[in-house]
Amino acid sequence: MTGRERMFEAFARREPDRVPVWEMAFNEESIIKLGAFFTDDLPPMKFAQQMTTEEKIKLLSTLFTVVRQLELDGITSIAILETETVDDDHVRDGWGRIMRVSEEGEATAVAGPVSGPSDLKGLKPYHPQQSELLMLMAAKGNFGDEIAQVMVQPGPFRESWMLLGSMEKLLYFYMKDPAFVHDLARLATDFILEITDMSADLGADIVALDGDLAFSQTTLMSPAQYEEFILPYHKEITQRAHERDLLIFKHSDGNMAPILDGIVEAGFDGFHPVQPQCMDIGEVKERYGDRLCILGNIDCTYLLPFGSEEEVDRTVRETISKAAPGGGYVVSSSNSIHPGCKPENYIAMVKAARRYGEYPIEARA
């Protein structure tokens, strides 16, 4: 079975030959540290935004080496939107959003082109360029149909607040100006649908819809607010993905329990990453395992950064026994392999998934 077939089986909630292993994201530093296990030909340690084109290509080829050497079942690509440098720490994208770059994670908008309803008239929607999906093209060219091509796309909530430059502002308008929130979501969704079409054209298999909707305690918005301001747009996006033969799952950190019914209703095929600090994967499997493929749950907050390889091994074994029986589970960390994660622990995670992930798997009490 190829990695791609293995991922498709898991999404169909059937048992493949073994539990697939995939990762949503690796930071630059993590790619280079993991790459050092397999090659000496590494790029310098810096942000991708600060790398020369040659260095970026080397970073990508290091990622491909890691994926190949660890025999991962899928590879994740991101859209790298064109930006212009504002200063050492900030770039401006095609929407006019000022993004703060960070070595610890994705760039975040700190100022947007819109501050209120009156700014919408003058806003020129940004249309993604095919060249911005270069990573997907390179991954497809390198791996073809051998492994699943996962494409990360922004979600309407995140895209909307980035237009305002602040999540708080969007949540303020949830209460103060619902029509404006819908206008922003419309703009965001049209942009996302364009990327969805492009992803399909370029051979993606699975869409990961990004953008956290929850924090440790609960969701950022009430279930009613999710239904009003996000669900209709999620429906449009999943529908377009399915029309284009793409599978699609929702990514969100935090405790998503209050709106998981909505995630199912929206038409998502899966949910990632079931953060172990706030959600129990056994419960999620029991309640949603017949409708959603579950991805993730291997803790990257404490276990992968500070735990031992033995602890990683034990956790992967326990997680597989809870989530994998019957299919519908993909091993991955509970968010991403960030610079705090020990590379040895990530390798131990992948090895444990192989050791305990052969089907049939017996559920353990």
Added chain:
Amino acid sequence: MERILLLIRDRIVAGDEEGTKKSVGEALVSGLEPRKIMEHAMMAAMEDVGERFSRNEAFIPELIIAAAAMQEGMEVLKPRLAAGERGNGLIVLGTVYGDIHSIGKNLVRMCMEGAGFEVVDLGEDLKTQAFVEAYEKHEPDILGLSALLSSTMQHMKEVINAVRAIDPSALIMVGGAPVTADYAQEISASGYAPNAFEAALKAKELLA
């Protein structure tokens, strides 16, 4: 309780910024003590929203609009509060180095202000030295550190050690998605809370 105080409270809970400003002005004209307006109407309103938030009956949007209304009311009230009456204490807040996320810290700021503290918000992605300098400059009652990532969370310990080197009795609270009570204890933080509203309650408890 006076009707006007109840009205202010309700307007803050509803996020009515203009109404809050107007009612606080009316309360002052009617001769009510500013401190009483702050404690019995404004802090009471934020406590009401905060408690519902802790019980998952209110969500972040409700908290944000209440904080915005409280802020408007405070603009009217502040000039009338006597020196030394301006709050329950001074909190200096910031997000540690490498971490550019702000929403958690901003919610804590709103809840701290709602609980009657004065807050100096240092911003995000701050090196240890920036916290030390701010501590020396402002001499806060409590220093608050925020982090969203487990990689950046590790800078909290550096800040705590550096600040305690100049003031061994410094009260330092920590919070953010990856932080737990155990971790807070391990790095010798004075306090931890799992959400913004409880952070304000914890700050009150530490200063009681």
